[in-house]
Amino acid sequence: MATFKHLFSPFKIGALELRNRVFMSPHGMVGLGIGTDAQVGYFEARAKGGCGFMVIASCQVVPAPQVPPGWFIEAYNRDHIPAIRRIVDAVHGHDSKIVVQGVWMQADPATGQASGMAPHTVLSDSQPRSMTVAEIQALVEAHIVAARHAEEAGADGFEFPIGGGAGLQSFTSSLYNHRTDEYGGNLDNRMRMVMEIIDGIRTRCKPDFVLGLAVNADDTTLGGEGLSEGLAICKLLSDSGKVDWLRITARGQKPQMTHFHYPSSYLGEQGTHVYAAAEVKKVVNIPVVSGGRILDAVHGDKLIDEGKVDMIFVARSVIADPEWPNKSRNGQNSEIRACIGDLEGCFLRSCIGHPVGCTVNPEIGNEHLPPLEPAGRIKRVVIAGGGPAGMQAALVAAQRGHSVTLLEKSGVLGGHVTLQAKLPGLEDRSDIIRWLQLQLGKHAVKIRLDTEATPELIAKLEAEAVVIATGANYARNGVSKSQLAPVLGTDLAHVLTPEDLLLGNARTGKRVVVYDNTSYEVGPGIAEMLADQGKEVIFVTADSGLAMSVTEIGINKVISKRLLPKVTFIPQTVIAAIDPADVTLVHAYTGVATVLENVDNTILVTSKPPNESLYHALVASSSCKGIDVHLIGDAREARWSTFATDEAIKDGRRVGLIL
Incomplete structure (x- = not known):
């Protein structure tokens, strides 16, 4: 002490x-x-x-x-x-x-x-x-x-x-x-x-x-x-x-x-x-x-x-x-x-004129309210997904007296927060996962890692309520808000997603293209991490600048100062096609095409479709009829830029209060 x-x-x-x-x-x-x-x-x-x-x-x-x-x-x-x-x-x-x-x-x-x-x-x-x-x-x-x-x-x-x-x-x-x-x-x-x-x-x-x-x-x-x-x-x-x-x-x-x-x-x-x-x-x-x-x-x-x-x-x-x-x-x-x-x-x-809160503290504005009330009826609750939404839902449900089991498909908790925390400048984000995991342990939440939630397992656990917090993963087809058609060649083995690189430990070659149309911090973070490893990094985006979703809070300025000396920056440009060696670019306004030659890897940071399959499987499953099903966080509506963690944790609290 x-x-x-x-x-x-x-x-x-x-x-x-x-x-x-x-x-x-x-x-x-x-x-x-x-x-x-x-x-x-x-x-x-x-x-x-x-x-x-x-x-x-x-x-x-x-x-x-x-x-x-x-x-x-x-x-x-x-x-x-x-x-x-x-x-x-x-x-x-x-x-x-x-x-x-x-x-x-x-x-x-x-x-x-x-x-x-x-x-x-x-x-x-x-x-x-x-x-x-x-x-x-x-x-x-x-x-x-x-x-x-x-x-x-x-x-x-x-x-x-x-x-x-x-x-x-x-x-x-x-x-x-x-x-x-x-x-x-x-x-x-x-x-x-x-x-x-x-x-x-x-x-x-x-x-x-x-x-x-x-x-x-x-x-x-x-x-x-x-x-x-x-x-x-x-x-x-x-x-x-x-x-x-x-x-x-x-x-x-x-x-x-x-x-x-x-x-x-x-x-x-x-x-x-x-x-x-x-x-x-x-x-x-x-x-x-x-x-x-x-x-x-x-x-x-x-x-x-x-x-x-x-x-x-x-x-x-x-x-x-x-x-x-x-x-x-x-x-x-x-x-x-x-x-x-x-x-x-x-x-x-x-x-942006919204009520102020806190990404990690969903209690802002509720401090005047009495402590959480015990649930009217204790239920067996299964949380599918151990990201911030699922962890917060599990915590609130357990605080209210429910018997809670959390299932996480991977071997670690944290979801997209764990991914982001591996990037330079974002390491602090891991602390909310540490804190939530500590609280889950104190409230006797049963955590099962390396366990995929399926209708059969949920039925076997005799769940009375299920919270689906399976999150979202970056798209493998290059589709983004700026480019709804899939990019040609994204099925090639050297084309990677952030999950492949940061959670799957995929290796990259010397010359790497980072294609980011999310306007957030993950794409620049990957580019900086690879540049610091001695890679030649080309950063391509349809935007006019870096991390445009955080311009109001000035983080784009810090990112630009850190990243621009380390990479080749190509703004206002989309990728038209990827082949085993080259990447074809098209300027978003002039339509002029150029080719980047001898590219070892292309990393797609473009959009995040929800992982919604479990939800639809549960809705259709005869063995899970009568189970109270809730869909939350990125599995309900994925956010690839700002407020993803903020909304996930708030959504977890919301569902924990209504179980």
Whole structure:
């Protein structure tokens, strides 16, 4: 059991006495409703789980007409004070402290920005006019009013951002601010509005009401001066004596640099913002909070011990497992359901207007509900398929008291997750399979590997309910969303699928074509893996770029940076035919044909038809009449790009609850 020197010890920020140094950074749980039981339950679960300091994210300081209504708390609106109060009271009930984050979202087309000389970079491709001084002063007042409402609701303090793409960065950064009046020019002028907000809050809120700022301390990614300017901003704030903490991020500017703002598993490091925080620590005399994909509490404790930060912030670690702090403190690391860093169930869902959740945690939004109720009648349940959908279904069914047997055709559990976890950058995905397998063992689920589910075996097991979670496999004929006709020559022995390569250990020659029309991460991952083995890899796709399904979350940028130096990239192209030596390509728009000669292997990453045969066999089987049959996950509707694991686990939970 790890010994923590700092992370789980009391700490003080301003007048606040905190029980530990775990800071739940603001993240918008879109879709839970404003002040609903679901929203309150979300925060309460994480306070109960051990977070010492928390933030209610993205509370609007002014109306934001371009943001869908009901997404975020309106801190400017007195009618939303009761919603804030409900969250605050629930969090305080577990000895945690909580503040409101007030954000100017720049989402009102009737209002300008700092300077019309700079393109808008947050919500839309536009370039608003410059604000008038009267509008600036009204926005200052709006922040102060939002803070007053937070105080009235019982919150312990207020935080507002000047980084990460939030609106006020358009004033503080020289990249955006080209004003020539008292709100532009030198740093003091560019910070004038921020200091007016701080002064107003200090004048009109109680002395023990804490105040912090989130600062993007390094803006080099869009051409800024970088740390030199960020450090000057932080020093100015600290020297004012009116700010209680600084939360430091770096390089993160949405949407252009989202991959730094929300680091995925591809970045392969913990504490991606800490390098900047460590420099900030040298020039300020107030607590510094930072993080960036902190998965390991021991690592967080080490960062504090090394003097790089005073507190660590976490978001996805406690989204995935609300008990992450308590389990870490108590040495229960194997029980932690870890974030796998795919960003799909959390940030990507919010980008497309869906309720935010978590790929590995299907309980998001249900934390306020009572524990699972025992089944009304105990059944013998057979789960056919040991991928994420089948494992989650087995777990929930067993938790409710059913007698559960899980049959897996192969020798390993995990399905498509086990396949993906063999690829560079995706190794973290294996953890959800580890965690589920651990839980299945604790709930006495009988697991039979190397066992194919058949109607005869299911009848022999006297199943009363069957869950078919047989998943999907990559197509062997090259059919894709871009090419419905089979590709000629895909029946040749040197043409492989991802399953052949990653699960069947098929060997490849020196010159390999990876044909990917799924727009996801598996094709690029295979290409990178083979290139790292010294193979000559040609990557062919009908798309215009790599991993286009994850552009919203910036992972395509990381993949492109990793892969393009290692392979030959041929976009906007389909394969017309494969023969024993050559591959014929056709450009999707010009129709021009070219031939790749002397190709040793072609790997098809094109689509994933469901493995549905067992379902149809059971429906037609006379020996299985009367059995309650459920079809879930990829066997019901296969997903070859985003949300495959997310939907599979949610589907498993859903069916486990109705058995």
